Amino acid sequence: MARERKAGKPLLSDTRMNRKRRARSVFAAGAPSALGVKAGILTPQKVTATMRVRPMHLNRNKVVNGGMIMAFADVVGAAGAVLNRPIQRRGGTLESKTNFFAPGRAPKLLAEAVPLHIGRTTSVWQTTVRNADGRMVAIVTQTQMSLPRDDNGG
């Protein structure tokens, strides 16, 4: 795949700064924006975020819907994967496992994701979701794939 480029300038730059920009773009997408997820720390070894609880997050019993908690955590783990993935590779969530411990409640939820494993083909992220008072609401463990862009994987 011949591509012209100026001497010394890589076609695709993949600096730490650029990865961070791509991780920010994860939060800027339609779903995280609609959910109100805000990025905090964005490093390859830790990602944090918050989600202010609104009526759209609630179940009929006024606690946060479990699916909304998983959606929140998924964004945070995906950002962690992006921060560790070379630009030549593409990815996505392969599988996700959640244990729920306590109801999620207003005013907001906090998430912190750390990598359990960073491999070439997969990374595994563990995201802990807490209430504002620090009580643990759920732990989400996810496998994120990292495949060459020309491999349609599956």
Add this chain to the structure above:
Amino acid sequence: MARERKAGKPLLSDTRMNRKRRARSVFAAGAPSALGVKAGILTPQKVTATMRVRPMHLNRNKVVNGGMIMAFADVVGAAGAVLNRPIQRRGGTLESKTNFFAPGRAPKLLAEAVPLHIGRTTSVWQTTVRNADGRMVAIVTQTQMSLPRDDNGG
């Protein structure tokens, strides 16, 4: 909460019709409404639903966010649990496992949940999410608790 009742009429009736009403109320809550989840079949052995794909469901690459798929499936499995749960018991999602197979795409997603197990304390639901063309997007397996209302479980 004072309630008047006629002699011989149970305070809480628990007919199949009432359980169906409670299952409908699962879909009427804030989170499922915000996601645009619509109930289809509502029986103790099968629950179906649809979710029209809108910008709020999307990732930066214009496919449905994995978390939104899990949130969609969670509603459907929870409705199945409610359809099997006596009114004297309360519940919630204890844990959830998702395998993703293909991108979720517009115009809409379809979900079908069937019970793998209906026990006294737990029920286990498997929800298959498909694109409108029938392609399997994800399978979500969840354990739903069923505890006496006076047991704060955990």
Add this chain to the structure above:
Amino acid sequence: MARERKAGKPLLSDTRMNRKRRARSVFAAGAPSALGVKAGILTPQKVTATMRVRPMHLNRNKVVNGGMIMAFADVVGAAGAVLNRPIQRRGGTLESKTNFFAPGRAPKLLAEAVPLHIGRTTSVWQTTVRNADGRMVAIVTQTQMSLPRDDNGG
């Protein structure tokens, strides 16, 4: 490992018969042999096996140890992955999820694995374990990787 071959004959043949031979070798390994796992049907779309219950499989309460059930199912899912994997690729279990429904009991357990997804990079297998009377004991869902032999993945 010197191998002679006739002109025009590929070094590694990958017929359906050979894949079946490799799947049989999964059952012949140390762990499945020690557990007493016996192969039944071995096709790319279904794998079955049995495990006669012996004292080595039991918990202190005389039911089959949950770990032994997972080990049994893992062999069956792995054989299914081998039956679908080209010889140029290597693999292994990436992740596994088990739901337990009823105690496993003597005289023997039966397992049946079917693929939920056969992709290029992963296959996902669902294995149902039953008692001899047909009662469902557990369902195990596993992701099996399939990577080029020169990719050390991870």
Add this chain to the structure above:
Amino acid sequence: MARERKAGKPLLSDTRMNRKRRARSVFAAGAPSALGVKAGILTPQKVTATMRVRPMHLNRNKVVNGGMIMAFADVVGAAGAVLNRPIQRRGGTLESKTNFFAPGRAPKLLAEAVPLHIGRTTSVWQTTVRNADGRMVAIVTQTQMSLPRDDNGG
């Protein structure tokens, strides 16, 4: 349920010492003995164990069978649950989730289980399995039930 007993002597004693004795009996059962699992630390907040790798644990490629790793971890998590469970309650593994990171290898595997949650009805245990050189092999997260002895749960 009238039971006669001598003044001051409880029918069922449930001291910390007795719970530890019951946790030891988990390791003494048929399955853990056959696998060669040896208990280490046994406290309500941490359980450790080792498993010497023998031919019975191996796959055809001479690494430890994934199922054997899950069986090893299951024993350790179950012991943790017993250390936290009142004698009036009975339990068992409800579900188990494993992510595999690296091959398990001789000479031995080490496991350390810590509780993520200790509730009245469930406890959730996370068990990390490592090779002798400290490399992380797998993480297993399990929900252990705790039900009244006269409730046949399910």
